[in-house]
Amino acid sequence: MSKIANSIFTPETATRFDHLVTLYPVKRSALVPMLLYAQDEVGYVSDAVVTEIAQRLDLLELDVRNVLSYYSMLRTKPAGKYNVQVCTNISCMLRGGYEILDHCKHKLGIGHKEVTADKLFSLEEVECIGACCWAPVMQVNYDFHDNLTPAKVDDILETYRAGKGKDVK
Amino acid sequence: MPTLVSHPDEVKVISRRFGQGAADIDKYLELDGYKAIQKAIAEGPDWVINTMKASGLRGRGGAGFPTGMKWSFVPKQSEKPKYVLVNGDESEPGTCKDHVIFLHDPHAVIEGTMIAGLAIGAKMGFIYLRGEYRYLLKIVEKAVADAYSRGFLGKNIFGSGVDFDIVTQSGAGAYEVGEESALMESLEGKRGVPRIKPPFPAVVGLYGGPTVINNAETIASAPHILLMGGEAYAKIGSERNGGTRLFGISGHVERPGVYELPMGYNLKKAIYDVAGGVKDGKKLKAVVPGGSSCPVLLPEEIDVGLDFDQMGKAGTMLGSGGIVVLDETVSIVEFALRTIAFYQHESCGWCIPCREGTDWIKKTLTRVYNGGGSKKDVANVQYLAENMMGRTFCPLGDAAAMPTLGFVKKFRKEFEDYIEGHKAGTPIITVEQLVGAH
Numbered sequence: 001m002s003k004i005a006n007s008i009f010t011p012e013t014a015t016r017f018d019h020l021v022t023l024y025p026v027k028r029s030a031l032v033p034m035l036l037y038a039q040d041e042v043g044y045v046s047d048a049v050v051t052e053i054a055q056r057l058d059l060l061e062l063d064v065r066n067v068l069s070y071y072s073m074l075r076t077k078p079a080g081k082y083n084v085q086v087c088t089n090i091s092c093m094l095r096g097g098y099e100i101l102d103h104c105k106h107k108l109g110i111g112h113k114e115v116t117a118d119k120l121f122s123l124e125e126v127e128c129i130g131a132c133c134w135a136p137v138m139q140v141n142y143d144f145h146d147n148l149t150p151a152k153v154d155d156i157l158e159t160y161r162a163g164k165g166k167d168v169k
Numbered sequence: 170m171p172t173l174v175s176h177p178d179e180v181k182v183i184s185r186r187f188g189q190g191a192a193d194i195d196k197y198l199e200l201d202g203y204k205a206i207q208k209a210i211a212e213g214p215d216w217v218i219n220t221m222k223a224s225g226l227r228g229r230g231g232a233g234f235p236t237g238m239k240w241s242f243v244p245k246q247s248e249k250p251k252y253v254l255v256n257g258d259e260s261e262p263g264t265c266k267d268h269v270i271f272l273h274d275p276h277a278v279i280e281g282t283m284i285a286g287l288a289i290g291a292k293m294g295f296i297y298l299r300g301e302y303r304y305l306l307k308i309v310e311k312a313v314a315d316a317y318s319r320g321f322l323g324k325n326i327f328g329s330g331v332d333f334d335i336v337t338q339s340g341a342g343a344y345e346v347g348e349e350s351a352l353m354e355s356l357e358g359k360r361g362v363p364r365i366k367p368p369f370p371a372v373v374g375l376y377g378g379p380t381v382i383n384n385a386e387t388i389a390s391a392p393h394i395l396l397m398g399g400e401a402y403a404k405i406g407s408e409r410n411g412g413t414r415l416f417g418i419s420g421h422v423e424r425p426g427v428y429e430l431p432m433g434y435n436l437k438k439a440i441y442d443v444a445g446g447v448k449d450g451k452k453l454k455a456v457v458p459g460g461s462s463c464p465v466l467l468p469e470e471i472d473v474g475l476d477f478d479q480m481g482k483a484g485t486m487l488g489s490g491g492i493v494v495l496d497e498t499v500s501i502v503e504f505a506l507r508t509i510a511f512y513q514h515e516s517c518g519w520c521i522p523c524r525e526g527t528d529w530i531k532k533t534l535t536r537v538y539n540g541g542g543s544k545k546d547v548a549n550v551q552y553l554a555e556n557m558m559g560r561t562f563c564p565l566g567d568a569a570a571m572p573t574l575g576f577v578k579k580f581r582k583e584f585e586d587y588i589e590g591h592k593a594g595t596p597i598i599t600v601e602q603l604v605g606a607h
Contacts, residue, residue, distance in 0.1 A: 023336045025250070025293075025376050031358035033339040036300055057358070070360040070517075073300045073342030089262040090461055091419040091493055093507055127344065127511055128262040128461075129301045132419040132491060133426045134171050142303035146171065168304045 004055060008048050013041050017056060027057050031067055035074050040169045043078045072127070080115045080122035082160045082167070084108070085139045088125055091132035096148075100136045101125055103150040107157060120161065142168040171269060174426030176443045180405055182393050182413045183386065184429040187273040192308055194315040197276040203321055205392035206283045210329040217288040221391065223399025225411020229266075230256055230347075230384030231460065231489045232564075233477035236391075240381055242371040243289040249378035253285045253294035254370075256352055257309075257385040260299055260344040261460035262511060263491030266415035267385040269427045271298065271305040274389065275312035279335060281388035283326070284395065286333050289381050293334045296385075297356060300341040310337050344515035348563045349382040351517070362517045363563035384489075386415055407433025410476035414490055418444040421451065421496035433474040440471065440494055451496040455579075459488025461508050462568035464575030485575070502587045505576040506534040512569035523566035526557040530573055542588040551577045 007014040016037070020030040031053070038049045045068055054061045068074050086104055088097040105111055108121050115122040131137040134146030138153070143166045145156050159165045173188045181187075191197045209217045222237030243251060255278060259267040270278060282294040296313075298306045313335050316322045324332050338356055340346050346355045350364035353375050374380025390412065394402045403411035410432040416439060419425045423445030430439060436458060440446065447453050453468045458475075464485040466473075473483045480487040495504065513527035530553050533546050554570040554577070561567070577584060 026357060028358035029338075029356055032300075032341050032355060036339055036341045067358065067360055071300070071341035071343050072514075088507070089511055090457070090504065090507055091263055091491075093504075094420040094493070094495065094499065127514055128260055130259050130265045130268050130299065131171065132263050132265045132493070133417045134265075135419060135425070139301065142301070144170065144304065168307075 004052060008052055009038065009041060013037065021056065028059060031057055031059070031064065032071065035064075035068060035071075039074060044075050046076075078115070078119075081120050082140050082165065083122045083124065084157075085124045085126040085129065087127070087129045087131070087135070087137050087139075089128040089132075091128075092135040092137055095135040097136040099150065100138065100148050100153060103153055104138075104157075107154065121157070140165060140167075171265070171272065172426065173269075173273075174424055174428065176428055178434070178438070178443055179429050180413050180431050181429055182397070182402070182405070183270070183274075183277070183390050183415060184427075185393070186277070187269065189273075191274050191276065192272070192312060194276065194312065194319065197274075201396060202276055203280055203327075205395040206280050206287070206321075207327050208395055209284050209287050210327055210331070214288045214290065217284060217395065220395055220399040221288070223403060224394045225399075225403040225406060225409065226387065226390055226394060227410060227477055228384055229386035229390070229414055229490070231261070231462075231486070233487065236383065236387055239371065239383070240285065240288045242369075243379045243381055244372065245290065247290075247379050249376070250293065251289055251291035251378050252375045252380045253282050253289070253291050254349075254352065254356065254375060254380055254382045255282055255294065255296040255385055255388050256347065256349065256382055257296060257298040257302070258340050258347045258352060259302075259385070259489070260347050260515075261462060261489045261491060262508075263417065263419060263457060263460045263493040264489040265417045265419070266427050266490055268302065268305065269415065270385055270389050271302065271309055275305075275309045276316070277389040277392055278309065278385055279312055279316055279322075281383075281391040282335055283322070283333055284391045285381055285383060285388060287331065289379070291381070292332050293336070295336050295338050295356060295375070297338045297340060297346075297352060299346075300339050303339070306337060306339055313337055343517075344511075345517045345563070345565060348565065351563065352382065353380070360517070362519045365562060405431050407431070407474060407476045407479070409478055414475075416475065416490045416492055418492045418494065420457075420492075420494040421448040421499075422446065422494045423448055430475065432476040433479065436466075436473050436475050436492070437471045439475060439492065444492075444494070447494065447496050449496075451498065453494065454497045454499055455495045455501070457491075457493040457495070457572070459486050460491040461493070461511065462486070462564075462571055463488045464571050465579060467579055486571075500587070501576055501580040501583050502534070502538055505573065505580075506531070506538050508572050508576075509534060509569060512565065516565060516569070520561040520563075520566065522557045522560040523569065526553050526566065527569050529553050530569070537584065537588060544585055544588055546588065547577055547581060547584045 227233040346361035351361040355361035554573040557570040
């Protein structure tokens with residue numbers, strides 16, 4: 001059972017968070033992963049997420065917001081169900097990362113950090129995601145797709161649209 | 170899923186178990202897994218540190234500091250608990266070697282962490298993976314859980330009377346956190362900005378306790394070194410650069426991938442023989458030899474050994490081992506702009522030279538790229554980069570300045586030609602795209 005009476009998280013996540021704080025010498029250490037896992041469940045770091053996490057870690061909401069604003073993977077606005085992140089950093093750029101990004105923009109009809117009208121997809125241009133030798137690369141909700149071509153991107157997006165994509169969380 | 174590559178010139182030490190399903194604990198045990206930690210327990214901490222010193226292993230994160238020496242700096246007596254922190258926040262563009270280790274041999278990282286812990290007398294280790302590596306974090310988390318279930322981690326490991334715990338930790342997207350003191354801040358739940366040094370982490374680190382921080386590849390090398398012996402490992406590499414290392418060769422090559430080569434292996438051979446040469450038979454234009462922060466090399470400069478000392482003599486760095494190959498079609502103006510755009514985005518903003526410098530260089534190069542530059546801009550960019558060098562708390566300022574200086578010095582004519590000829594030119598990519606990342 002969660003120590004917080006009115007948790008906004010599912011019982012599984014609440015239990016996980018209860019466990020997480022016990023792992024470290026200092027409770028606050030759980031902050032960064034907690035924000036990330038909360039975002040995975042809620043879709044973004046909402047005000048309610050900030051409030052509850054601050055409570056769980058005995059921090060000021062300001063402390064939480066200070067950390068929240070630092071990390072690029074944390075967002076304060078909802079993304080699509082499937083967040084498509086295309087890398088355009090040097091190795092990907094050399095092998096067509098920008099073409100892949102343009103193709104995604106065209107295919108999804110949205111730009112950087114935008115969400116499709118059906119809220120199924122969002123798109124982000126991101127800095128290096130550490131898969132340089134298999135460039136160009138994109139991630140859909142933490143699932144890597146490498147050696148991309150526009151045709152391959154079409155297939156991948158279609159798989160997710162059909163609800164058959166691997167949703168790594 | 171990353172594809173594994175191989176080449177006859179490879180010397181497989183750390184990649185020995187790749188592709189054999191060693192993420193499974195039974196398979197790992199079958200392939201000599203957890204033998205090194207048992208040997209370490211039997212022989213004791215001094216033996217471990219001496220073996221590491223004899224191996225000549227130098228930190229694989231980029232700085233190249235001798236690992237055995239680093240471990241020996243931790244005070245034997247300490248009132249506060251000691252810690253081991255594994256840096257798996259691999260974010261240097263061009264580098265993807267730790268990705269492969271976590272994927273194929275997560276137990277080697279765990280065993281290495283235990284060995285480091287034993288060597289310094291720590292009872293707790295943290296393995297910090299960048300947030301983007303979620304699928305890899307799951308693999309490492311499962312490996313840790315499996316190690317606990319076998320009694321390898323926790324109380325009284327291998328009947329030694331020693332307790333050791335490992336906690337896996339996730340980042341949330343910040344290149345700066347790859348710097349060791351920023352990594353500690355992030356692990357303590359704060360913004361990942363660097364700390365002032367001294368005190369060094371070996372004395373005052375995580376939660377104020379003495380801490381050893383090693384790159385994931387460094388840590389994963391430890392079990393192999395203990396099993397094969399320090400001298401045998403040292404013999405594989407070149408002088409003062411023991412062993413092998415994982416090199417990620419990316420960009421315009423026929424067979425990009427992560428290859429394990431002996432230290433001191435010739436860079437030209439790595440590109441032409443190992444990675445199959447420049448893609449589609451094009452001409453080589455430049456090589457960024459060790460991740461995006463390393464100064465660029467011209468084709469006539471690549472006949473050099475891949476180790477910390479030889480690369481230093483060649484005016485560049487071995488860095489994190491990410492070799493990026495550029496063919497003749499690449500515009501250095503565009504490439505330099507994309508590189509500095511990354512550092513500008515990732516600067517934590519704490520020190521002024523880095524915060525302002527990266528921003529001004531990016532703005533200037535953006536103007537040049539869009540056709541509005543003047544010849545003075547090249548000198549300005551050089552001036553800005555020179556004034557960032559050595560003036561920041563952490564190496565990010567240098568990491569941004571060094572490649573920039575390399576580009577403007579070695580390709581000055583290309584910048585000037587671009588400025589002269591491209592006043593009304595159409596950019597290949599738009600500035601909105603470049604500045605839009607994140």
